[in-house]
Amino acid sequence: MITFMPDPGLLDSPRRRAWPGLSTGHAGPAGEPPEGTDVVIVGAGPAGLAVASALWHHGVHDIVLLDPAERPCERFFDRIDLLGQRVLRSPYEHHPGVEGYRDCELLDFARLHWSRLTEVERREVRMAQAGHRSVVPVDVFEAYCRHLVSSHHVGERTWRATVQEVLPEPDTVVVRTDRSSVTARFAVLCAGERRRVAPSSWWGGGPPPDGVSYWDEPVPEYANRLVVVGAGLTAAHLVSNALAAGRQVHWVIRGDAERYQCADVNSSFFRPEGRARFDRVDWPDRLELLGRYRRASIMFEFRPLFERAEAGGGLVVHRGRAVAAVSAAGDGTAFVRLADGDLVTGERVVLALGTTPATGGDLLPDAVAGTRDGWPELAGDTLAFxxxxxxxxxxxxxAMVLGPAARNIDGHRVATARVAAAVAEGLRRGAPVAGEKALAVARG
Ligand SMILES: Cc1cc2nc3c(=O)[nH]c(=O)nc-3n(C[C@H](O)[C@H](O)[C@H](O)COP(=O)(O)OP(=O)(O)OC[C@H]3O[C@@H](n4cnc5c(N)ncnc54)[C@H](O)[C@@H]3O)c2cc1C
Incomplete structure (x- = not known):
């Protein structure tokens, strides 16, 4: 059997190119958001941007986006840049633009900016045009998000605020922030995901000991010997950055081996037939499917790099080893104690344990959030609580409606189509459209 190894060079791509005609920053409107609006969107990441853009096409312009960040998608790109990630894992067809409205999609956008792309990037565009797997530069994706922000007037509708409570009333929703309150006819929660914290048994809970940090914090330059815990793409970036900087890396993986695959979920879940697998089964089977298919994995492109580093001794991979405890000595040394008693020592331990979804449970009253096994119960066709x-x-x-791809950019596209149609129709009728009728009515 021939094993194909994609070129590690595909992981590289220039960052911070100038994109003509696109503003680099966004100050947002001055003052407080209006007291009343049709729709509040909580969170202006790629998901919030997708919803705002889709609503714009539905003729819903009276919207307010709330996010503590200074510009839309800031948290997404800050995390990516902190990890030194230069390309997306998702292909060109996954993007927050609106389909079916003759919008400029991500692939069109890349082609329009052909002269700014490198030879390798152009080849990937051709691959996408031919329907093959392709690698999207973060730079292109960010410029495209900025294009969406300006072409759908999202910037002037985004206010800096942290939402603290979302209180549904019979005819409205009151959204309380750290600064003021906005009363809306509908609210769409797009709050993304938070870092997954370590089990309290590792050091007793609370902030990590000195010398131990999480993937979304900077790695100090002094750390010549790094211990990375986790088996996903985030861990892979931490490992490859450290190797590139000439550091010795110990990599602790709970599974028997690292898993290499193109996308972070089985690609069928990005297609209708994959989502249908979710539609057909009950809650316990959905939970089981989510657990089985949302597993940590790494893009193929990393494989030659890691195999070379391991053979050369710069990388030591501790496979099939569960972590029992993490501690620090106070002299600049941090330790990971493995379940079999072995100790892995470094000048820094970085935990890349994945993320947990913000489900709305912390914003909505308990009786409304309806959380079951940690997931909210949403109507299948409208994604309304x-x-x-x-x-x-x-x-x-x-994710319990759309499957594991709900957590990816393409899942936002599918969810957005349902949510924007339901909200637009609800505004037109003056009441939420319930159950199966919502999409049928909205699509005529
Ligand atoms: C490093 C990294 C790389 C990734 N790469 C890919 C990829 O290549 N392809 C892919 O499909 N997926 C990728 N993902 C998955 C990715 O998280 C999602 O696809 C996407 O970022 C999620 O968008 P989002 O808008 O749901 O979340 P976010 O980007 O996290 O945006 C949520 C926003 O909500 C705001 N917010 C949260 N709470 C509140 C509150 N209480 N009040 C107001 N605002 C709030 C946050 O500030 C944030 O701006 C990646 C994830 C990470 C972490």
């Missing part, structure tokens, strides 16, 4: 039909969710929170 079953006990609060004026509140809808896009992003990771929709």
């Amino acid at each position: 079953r006990r609060a039909p004026r509140v809808l969710a896009v992003g990771a929170a929709a």
Whole structure:
């Protein structure tokens, strides 16, 4: 059997190119958001941007986006840049633009900016045009998001605020922030995901000991010997950055081996037939499917790099080893104690344990959030909370409806189509559209 190894060079791509005609920053409107609006969107990441853009095409322009960040998608690109990630894992067809409205899609956008692309990037565009797997530069994706922000007037509708409570009333939703309150007819939760914290048994809970940090914090330059815990793409970036900087790396993986695959979920879940597998089964089977298919994995392109580093001794991989405890000596040394008693020592331990979805449970009243096994119960065709039909969710929170791809950019596209249609129709009728009728009505 021939094993094909994609070129590690595909992981590289220039960052911070100038994109003509696109503003680099966004100050947002001055002052407080209006007291009343049609729709509040909580979170202006790729999911919130997708919802705002889709609503714009539905003729819904009276919207307010709330996010503590200064510009839309800031948290997404900050995390990516902190990890030194230069290309997306998802292909060109996964993007927050709106389909079916003659919008400029991500692939069109890349082609329009052909002269700014490198030879390798152009080849990937051709691969995408031919329907093959392709690698998207972060730079292109960010410029495209900025294009969406300006072409759908999202910037002037985004206010800096942290939402603290979302309180559904019979005819409205009151959204309380750290600065003021906004009353809306509908609210869409697009709050993304948070870092997954270590089990309290590792050091007793709370902030990590000195010398131990999480993937979304900077790795100090002094750390010549790094211990990375985790088996996903985030861990892979931490390992490859450290190797590139000439550091010795110990990599602790709970599974028997690292898993290499193109996308982070089985590609069938990005297609209707994959989502149908979810539609057909009950809640316990959905939970089982989510657990089985949302497993940590790494892009193929890393494989030659890691195999070379391991053979050369710069990388030591501790496979099939569960972590029992993490501690620090106070002299600049940090330790990972493995379940079999072995100790892995470094000047820094970085935990890349993945993320957990913001499901709305911390914003909505308990009686409304309806959380079951950590997931909200949402109507399948509208993604509205079953006990609060004026509140809808896009992003990771929709995973029990849309399957594991809900947590990816393409899942936001599918969720957005349902949510935007339901909200637009609800505004037109003056009441939420319940159950199966929502999409049928909205699509005529
Ligand atoms: C490093 C990294 C790389 C990734 N690469 C890919 C990829 O290549 N392809 C892919 O499909 N997926 C990728 N993902 C998965 C990715 O998380 C999602 O696809 C996407 O970022 C999620 O968008 P989002 O808008 O749901 O979340 P986010 O980007 O996290 O945006 C959520 C926003 O909500 C805001 N927010 C949260 N709470 C509140 C509150 N209470 N009040 C107001 N605002 C709030 C946050 O500030 C944030 O701006 C990656 C994830 C990470 C972490």
